[in-house]
Amino acid sequence: DTGVSQDPRHKITKRGQNVTFRCDPISEHNRLYWYRQTLGQGPEFLTYFQNEAQLEKSRLLSDRFSAERPKGSFSTLEIQRTEQGDSAMYLCASSPGDRGTGELFFGEGSRLTVL
C-alpha cells in the first residue's frame, strides 16, 4: 500500500494527557498537510509543510499543538494537555506540490477521543 498512512487510527485519552500522531506521506510528496474534522463538519486546515519547512499554521493550532516534519518525510502532530474539545479526527494529506494537479491525497485519519 503506497497511500498516506496514519498511526494510531484510534486514540482514547484522559483530559490533560499528551498525545502524538504520526503521518507517513506518499513517497516523494514534498507537501504534507494536517487537517482536523469534527462530526458533521468538513475538514479544517491546521498546518502544512513543504519538505521540512512548516509554511503555514492556522489560528486553530493553539500553543498546545505542535507539528514537525524533521527530515521532510514523515510528520508528527502532538497535542499537549488534551481537552475534551480536542476530540476529533485528525487527517493527514500529502501532495507532490507544484509538480502535481492540486489533488491532496488523504490518509484514513487518527480519531482522538478525550475523556
Place this chain on the structure above:
Amino acid sequence: QQQVKQSPQSLIVQKGGIPIINCAYENTAFDYFPWYQQFPGKGPALLIAIRPDVSEKKEGRFTISFNKSAKQFSLHIMDSQPGDSATYFCAASGSGTYKYIFGTGTRLKVLA
C-alpha cells in the same frame, strides 16, 4: 472571505436520480475547486476538480458546473447508485498552496 458555503446538508434520492450539490465562495483568489467523497471511517478521496477557466467538467457520471461571475459551483451525479451514498465535500484553494477550505459537507443517500 475564506468560507465555502455548501448546501444542502443532506439529500435523499432514488436510484437513477440526479442529486445536485451546490457551493458558493467569496474569495476571488481561489483558483482550484475540488470535490471530495468520504465514506464512514475513511479519509476523503478526490472525485473531480475544476479550475475557473472552464465552465463545466465531466468525469464519468460526475459533472462540475462552474459559474465564475456568481462565484458558485455545483456537483451533479448522473444515474446515481446506492454505492454513491457517502458524504460529499466541496473545497477551494488558491495561490498554489493547495490549502483547501472545505464546505460543511452533504450527506447523500441513494435508495435502491
